[in-house]
Amino acid sequence: VGVRVDDGHRPITLLHSGAVPTAARDWGTAAPLDDVSRAVAIAGVGEADPSKASGRSAVQIGLQAIERALDDAGLAPADVDGLMTAGGMDDQLGAADFHAHFGTRHELWTSGEGGGMAWAATAPHGAARALRAGRARAIVNVFSVAWATQRGEMRGGPGEFHAREPWKAQFEAPFGWFPQPVYFATIARRHMHEFGTTPQQLGAIAVACRRHAGLHPTALMRGKPLSLADYLARPMLVDPLRVEDCCLISDGGAAYVMTTPERARDLRRPRVLVAGVGEGRSGTGLYWSQQPAFTSTPQVFSAPRAFAMAGLAPADVDVLTLYDPFTIVALMQIEDIGFCAKGEGGPFVEGTRLHFDGGGLPCNTHGGLLSHAYVLGSAHVVELVRQLRGEAAAQVPNARVGVYGGYTGHLASTLVLVRD
Amino acid sequence: MASDFPLPDTQHPLTRPFWEAAARGELVVPRCAACARFVWYPRERCPGCGGDAPSWQPVSGRARLFSFAIVRRPLFPAFAELVPYATGLAALDEDPSVRIVTRIVDCELDALRVELPLRAVFRPLRFPGLAREVVAPLFAPAV
Numbered sequence: 001v002g003v004r005v006d007d008g009h010r011p012i013t014l015l016h017s018g019a020v021p022t023a024a025r026d027w028g029t030a031a032p033l034d035d036v037s038r039a040v041a042i043a044g045v046g047e048a049d050p051s052k053a054s055g056r057s058a059v060q061i062g063l064q065a066i067e068r069a070l071d072d073a074g075l076a077p078a079d080v081d082g083l084m085t086a087g088g089m090d091d092q093l094g095a096a097d098f099h100a101h102f103g104t105r106h107e108l109w110t111s112g113e114g115g116g117m118a119w120a121a122t123a124p125h126g127a128a129r130a131l132r133a134g135r136a137r138a139i140v141n142v143f144s145v146a147w148a149t150q151r152g153e154m155r156g157g158p159g160e161f162h163a164r165e166p167w168k169a170q171f172e173a174p175f176g177w178f179p180q181p182v183y184f185a186t187i188a189r190r191h192m193h194e195f196g197t198t199p200q201q202l203g204a205i206a207v208a209c210r211r212h213a214g215l216h217p218t219a220l221m222r223g224k225p226l227s228l229a230d231y232l233a234r235p236m237l238v239d240p241l242r243v244e245d246c247c248l249i250s251d252g253g254a255a256y257v258m259t260t261p262e263r264a265r266d267l268r269r270p271r272v273l274v275a276g277v278g279e280g281r282s283g284t285g286l287y288w289s290q291q292p293a294f295t296s297t298p299q300v301f302s303a304p305r306a307f308a309m310a311g312l313a314p315a316d317v318d319v320l321t322l323y324d325p326f327t328i329v330a331l332m333q334i335e336d337i338g339f340c341a342k343g344e345g346g347p348f349v350e351g352t353r354l355h356f357d358g359g360g361l362p363c364n365t366h367g368g369l370l371s372h373a374y375v376l377g378s379a380h381v382v383e384l385v386r387q388l389r390g391e392a393a394a395q396v397p398n399a400r401v402g403v404y405g406g407y408t409g410h411l412a413s414t415l416v417l418v419r420d
Numbered sequence: 421m422a423s424d425f426p427l428p429d430t431q432h433p434l435t436r437p438f439w440e441a442a443a444r445g446e447l448v449v450p451r452c453a454a455c456a457r458f459v460w461y462p463r464e465r466c467p468g469c470g471g472d473a474p475s476w477q478p479v480s481g482r483a484r485l486f487s488f489a490i491v492r493r494p495l496f497p498a499f500a501e502l503v504p505y506a507t508g509l510a511a512l513d514e515d516p517s518v519r520i521v522t523r524i525v526d527c528e529l530d531a532l533r534v535e536l537p538l539r540a541v542f543r544p545l546r547f548p549g550l551a552r553e554v555v556a557p558l559f560a561p562a563v
Contacts, residue, residue: 163425167461170435173426174545174556176491176499176507177521185489186508193487193534239490287461289509289521294487 027292028410030301031279036128037309040274041264042417043138043257044073045382050218050252050373053148058091058253062144063101065255065378073257074268075138077102080257082136084123086143087112093142109136116143116253116376117323117408121415124274127258137259143378144253151249165286172289180325181246183288185238188328191295192240195343197331199240201350203231205327205363206244206370208354213367215356215394220248221371245327247369254378256385270389275401276310276416278302285410297329298412299336299405306403306414307338314338318399319387320361321380323407324368333405334361337414356394365394380404381415388419424550426498434462437476443555447481447540449518450474460518481540483510483559486519490529498547504529510538510559526560537562 046068048061085092095108109130114123123141130136162168162179172178191197210226213219234242264271280301284291307313324330331345340348354363366372366383384402386392406413430439441448450459454471465472488508494500506529509519538559546553
């Protein structure tokens with residue numbers, strides 16, 4: 001059960017022959033994506049029940065998410081003719097699982113360029129191309145994990161892939177610079193050094209996520225309130241990060257149904273349109289240790305493309321969901337998307353700025369990976385759609401523009417959604 | 421994962437000279453003969469100029485602490501006996517863009533600061549249950 005945190009490039013290949021930037025401003029690139037603005041609608045969303053170890057398989061969890069997304073859209077399984085999944089993970093459901101579960105046998109267009117993480121934002125781009133080419137009319141993107149269940153067997157989870165990666169095994173793991181909490185504690189420390197970022201500021205992100213989780217019906221940290229004082233009193237896990245700075249490990253998943261805007265008008269839910277998509281990548285791959293812009297994410301390459309495609313700007317955003325494996329990753333993305341200047345993320349997130357009720361930039365209104373569930377961004381897109389339809393638990397009044405910031409290894413992605 | 425994780429494969433063709441040098445108390449980093457750039461992590465060709473076969477060159481072992489984390493609670497069984505320990509990135513004096521991942525040793529954990537001057541020291545990496553040990557460059561505060 002490997003996690004693909006690299007979209008097809010073997011990291012070792014990248015090291016041996018890849019073109020690598022040398023100037024600090026040239027440490028990554030933006031993917032040249034087709035303009036798909038307002039060419040795709042999200043017509044239905046569904047979340048599987050998130051949980052701690054549940055004994056379920058990723059396939060079972062994914063199928064539950066699809067059932068709920070189809071129910072939400074008012075579509076039957078036979079109406080679905082496209083299926084997008086995380087192609088790099090071998091435990092995800094496929095067409096055969098779909099047919100066996102729903103008792104169907106029709107042709108399904110399939111793509112491995114979907115799923116969660118960065119792909120939760122870029123799947124609509126692949127879907128738009130398939131819709132335009134007439135390969136499919138209703139496409140489901142699904143992602144699920146059973147990592148809480150698998151943890152007892154030491155299978156899966158975010159660390160496994162990294163333990164096998166040759167250069168990490170040579171030059172990082174032997175020194176205890178492993179796994180992810182250590183990388184991101186090191187990044188957080190440097191951010192603190194360069195910009196004066198404080199534990200209180202990282203804590204403000206954890207507190208906002210926890211508050212939102214308390215309002216979400218199925219968030220795993222519902223009923224476990226966290227104040228900033230509570231946060232600061234908690235012990236360090238990997239100094240300067242506490243457990244509360246780190247995401248959960250969960251079973252769960254989500255799905256969303258994509259179709260043309262024209263067809264979505266005839267379906268039962270309010271239309272949510274894809275306005276912009278972006279994808280950026282770091283030239284140093286999965287080697288955070290060597291990334292020239294050590295305290296940045298490839299959102300600096302991704303977000304401007306997505307906003308340009310959408311014809312919108314960060315100031316237009318009403319609600320934000322950020323891939324938040326660690327508080328510092330959310331903080332860096334806030335800077336790198338352009339909600340504030342680089343280095344000013346700390347002061348920016350202080351207090352209630354990220355809260356749903358009048359904070360200015362409501363963020364992770366479902367609780368995020370930190371406090372909702374570690375379902376790797378799939379629920380972040382579901383939450384945005386609910387916000388834009390006006391039906392979220394922690395609803396932002398009159399939310400019209402929503403953004404998901406995805407982040408996975410050397411990739412960042414940006415999805416701009418708008419209410420019709 | 422490999423049965424002797426987290427020990428490195430010291431016979432890997434692209435990294436063997438690094439471990440051989442460490443065993444004799446020397447820190448070496450690949451450098452391009454054509455353009456003199458350090459090439460870290462190792463590659464078959466220089467990413468700057470395309471020159472082939474960067475060769476391993478000794479460096480002083482002087483560095484600054486670019487950043488670090490202090491692992492206060494065990495995340496992984498192999499490191500449990502080391503906790504609490506400091507691990508992070510040593511930016512070489514010769515070229516600070518070359519960051520060597522290391523443990524920081526012979527130090528007061530709470531006295532560590534970003535930009536602290538460091539020097540390389542050579543110590544065996546030993547892990548519980550593994551007979552093999554590997555001498556590796558670690559870094560200590562330069563006094």
